[in-house]
Amino acid sequence: MDIKVAVFEDNKSLRQGLYQLINGSDGFECVGAFEDCMNLIKDIEDTKPKVVLMDIEMPGINGIEAVNILRQKFPELKILMQTIFEDSDKIFKSILAGASGYILKTTSPSRILDFIKETCEGGAPMSPSVATKVLKIVTQQSPFLKVNSFNLSEREKEILSCLVKGMSYKLIADSCFISIDTVRGHIRSIYEKLHVHSKGEAIATAIKSNII
Amino acid sequence: MDIKVAVFEDNKSLRQGLYQLINGSDGFECVGAFEDCMNLIKDIEDTKPKVVLMDIEMPGINGIEAVNILRQKFPELKILMQTIFEDSDKIFKSILAGASGYILKTTSPSRILDFIKETCEGGAPMSPSVATKVLKIVTQQSPFLKVNSFNLSEREKEILSCLVKGMSYKLIADSCFISIDTVRGHIRSIYEKLHVHSKGEAIATAIKSNII
DNA sequence: CAAATAATAGCATGAATATGCTATTCCCGG
DNA sequence: CCGGGAATAGCATATTCATGCTATTATTTG
Numbered sequence: 180m181d182i183k184v185a186v187f188e189d190n191k192s193l194r195q196g197l198y199q200l201i202n203g204s205d206g207f208e209c210v211g212a213f214e215d216c217m218n219l220i221k222d223i224e225d226t227k228p229k230v231v232l233m234d235i236e237m238p239g240i241n242g243i244e245a246v247n248i249l250r251q252k253f254p255e256l257k258i259l260m261q262t263i264f265e266d267s268d269k270i271f272k273s274i275l276a277g278a279s280g281y282i283l284k285t286t287s288p289s290r291i292l293d294f295i296k297e298t299c300e301g302g303a304p305m306s307p308s309v310a311t312k313v314l315k316i317v318t319q320q321s322p323f324l325k326v327n328s329f330n331l332s333e334r335e336k337e338i339l340s341c342l343v344k345g346m347s348y349k350l351i352a353d354s355c356f357i358s359i360d361t362v363r364g365h366i367r368s369i370y371e372k373l374h375v376h377s378k379g380e381a382i383a384t385a386i387k388s389n390i391i
Numbered sequence: 392m393d394i395k396v397a398v399f400e401d402n403k404s405l406r407q408g409l410y411q412l413i414n415g416s417d418g419f420e421c422v423g424a425f426e427d428c429m430n431l432i433k434d435i436e437d438t439k440p441k442v443v444l445m446d447i448e449m450p451g452i453n454g455i456e457a458v459n460i461l462r463q464k465f466p467e468l469k470i471l472m473q474t475i476f477e478d479s480d481k482i483f484k485s486i487l488a489g490a491s492g493y494i495l496k497t498t499s500p501s502r503i504l505d506f507i508k509e510t511c512e513g514g515a516p517m518s519p520s521v522a523t524k525v526l527k528i529v530t531q532q533s534p535f536l537k538v539n540s541f542n543l544s545e546r547e548k549e550i551l552s553c554l555v556k557g558m559s560y561k562l563i564a565d566s567c568f569i570s571i572d573t574v575r576g577h578i579r580s581i582y583e584k585l586h587v588h589s590k591g592e593a594i595a596t597a598i599k600s601n602i603i
Numbered sequence: 604c605a606a607a608t609a610a611t612a613g614c615a616t617g618a619a620t621a622t623g624c625t626a627t628t629c630c631c632g633g
Numbered sequence: 634c635c636g637g638g639a640a641t642a643g644c645a646t647a648t649t650c651a652t653g654c655t656a657t658t659a660t661t662t663g
Contacts, residue, residue: 274526280519302519303526307492310515313525314486332609345592347649360612367652368609377619378650379590380557386598544639559619572642579622580639589649590620 181208182299185228187245188261189214189237193284197232200288207292216240220252228256230299232291233278235262235269243269246276257298267312274313280304281313329372329388338365343382393420394511397440399457400473401426401449405496409444412500419504428452432464440468442511444503445490447474447481455481458488469510479524486525492516493525541584541600550577555594 184201186209188194194212201209210226217239223231231249235242246258257279262269270281279298283306286294294304305313331339341351348366352359370376373384396413398421400406406424413421422438429451435443443461447454458470469491474481482493491510495518498506506516517525543551553563560578564571582588585596 279526280522297519300519301523303522304519305517305522307509307512307514307516310492310517310522310525311513313522314491314515334610342591343595345587345589345595347589349649357610358612360614361610363651364611365609366650370651375557376651377557377559379554379594382591382594383555383557383598386595546640561619569640570642572644573640575621576641577639578620582621588621 181206182230182295183208183210183226183228184230184232184295185210185223185226186212186232187214187216187219187237187242188212188232188234190234197291200291201295204292207295216242216245216248219245219248223249223253223256230257230259230295232259232261232295235260235273236264243272243276246273246278250277259294259298259304265308265312267316270309270312271316281309282306283309331369331372335365335369335372338362339369339381339385342366342369342378343385393418394442394507395420395422395438395440396442396444396507397422397435397438398424398444399426399428399431399449399454400424400444400446402446409503412503413507416504419507428454428457428460431457431460435461435465435468442469442471442507444471444473444507447472447485448476455484455488458485458490462489471506471510471516477520477524479528482521482524483528493521494518495521543581543584547577547581547584550574551581551593551597554578554590555597 184207186194186197186201188197191214194214198209198212201207210228211222213222215237219240233242233245237245240248242260242262246260249256249258258277260273260278260281261284262281263284265283273281280294280303282291282294282304286306297304337355338351341354346354348359348362352362355362366378366381369381373381375381375384396419398406398409398413400409403426406426410421410424413419422440423434425434427449431452445454445457449457452460454472454474458472461468461470470489472485472490472493473496474493475496477495485493492506492515494503494506494516498518509516549567550563553566558566560571560574564574567574578590578593581593585593587593587596
C-alpha cells in the first residue's frame with residue numbers, strides 16, 4: 180500500500196516539485212498539494228492522507244495553527260513540518276502543537292522520502308540541526324542540570340527509588356530482601372547525603388535532581 | 392582532515408566492528424576503542440578524538456556518568472550516545488548530561504558514519520524513534536500543560552506545595568494560619584484526589600504531574 | 604596490614620503521619 | 634431556600650518514621 184501524502188506549501192514551484200517527487204516514487208502517493216490552509220479540514224477529509232507535509236511559514240493560517248487544528252480533528256494524522264529557518268521558537272511551538280517531525284527545506288529529495296516513511300512508521304525524524312535546537316530547549320527547560328552530585332551508593336539509589344514509588348519501610352525491606360532496620364540504616368545515609376530530614380524532602384530532592 | 396573518533400563499548404565484537412568500520416572508511420579515523428571508562432580522562436587526552444561514540448550501558452562507570460565527566464573536562468568534545476534500549480529516562484539523562492546525539496545500536500553502519508559526521512559538524516543526530524521520545528519529554532515537561540487534572544482546590548494546592556517543600560503538618564499549620572487538624576483535613580482530600588495514601592506518594596505525584 | 608566504607612542488623616523512643624469519626628461556617632447554583 | 638462543596642476544627646488511635654546508640658562482615662584502598 181502506498182503512503183498517502185498531502186502537501187501544504189505556498190511556494191508554487193516547491194509545491195509542484197514535492198508533488199512530482201512523491202508521486203514519482205515507489206511506495207508513495209501524493210493525494211493533494213495545496214497552497215494554503217483555507218480549506219484545511221475539507222482538504223484532509225477529501226484526500227485522506229496518512230502523512231501531511233506542512234510548511235511552517237504560510238500566509239493566512241500558518242503551519243503551527245494548522246497543526247493545532249489537525250491534531251484535534253485528526254489525531255491519527257502524522258505531520259511533518261518543513262521550514263527554511265532553524266528558529267527555536269517555531270520548532271518549539273510546532274512540537275507543542277503536536278507535529279511528528281521537523282525538517283529543513285534544504286533536505287535532499289531522497290531524504291525527504293525517508294523522512295516521510297519514518298514519520299509514517301511512528302518515528303520523529305528531524306534534521307540534525309533541528310535536533311540540536313530541540314536538545315537545547317530540553318536542557319534549558321530543565322531546572323535540574325545537576326545530576327547525581329550526591330554520591331549515593333547503588334543500594335542507596337535503589338532504596339531511594341523505592342521511597343519515590345511511595346513504598347513504606349516494611350515494603351522496601353521485603354522487596355529488597357533485607358531487614359527493616361537495614362532499610363532504616365540506608366535511609367539514614369541517604370538523608371545525610373541529600374542533607375534532608377524526612378521522607379518527603381528526600382523524594383522531592385530525588386525527583387528534582389533526577390537521581391532516581 | 393580525517394574525523395578522529397574514539398569508541399567506548401564493552402562488547403568486544405561490537406567494539407572491534409566499530410573500530411574497523413571507522414578506520415576502513417574515508418574521512419574517518421578511529422584513534423581508540425576502549426572497553427570501559429576506567430581511564431576515561433587519560434584515554435581522551437592520549438588519543439585526542441573529535442567525536443566519542445559512547446555506549447550507555449557499561450559496567451563500572453556507565454555512559455551517562457562518563458558524559459558528565461567528559462563535559463566538564465573537554466567541553467569541545469562531541470559525544471554520540473549509543474544504546475540497545477529506547478529508554479526515555481536514559482535518553483533524557485544523556486541529554487541533560489550534554490550528549491550531542493543519540494542513536495540505536497540497530498542503526499546501519501553507513502548511517503553510523505553519517506551520524507558521526509553530522510555530530511562533528513555540530514548537528515544532533517537521533518534515530519527517529521529516539522526523537523519521538525525526546526518530543527514526548529519536551530511536551531511532558533513543558534510548564535505549558537500545567538493543567539490541574541486532579542481538580543485540587545487553591546487551598547489544597549497551597550498545602551500540597553508546602554508538603555513538597557518538606558514541611559511538617561505543624562509548620563504548614565503555622566505558615567497557613569490554620570490548625571493542624573485543618574491541615575490534616577486538607578491532606579485527606581488531597582490524598583483522595585491524587586489516589587495516594589502517603590506524604591511521599593503525594594509529593595512524587597505532585598512533582599511528576601507538575602501540579603505544584 | 605590497617606583504616607575506611609558499604610551493607611547488613613538490632614533496639615529504643617519520641618515525633619509525625621494516616622485515617623476513623625463529627626461538626627460549624629460560608630458561599631454558590633438551582 | 635436548600636443541598637453541596639470548601640474551609641475550618643476537633644478527637645482518638647494505630648501505624649510509620651526519624652534518630653539516638655551499637656555491632657558484624659566483606660570489600661576496597663592507602
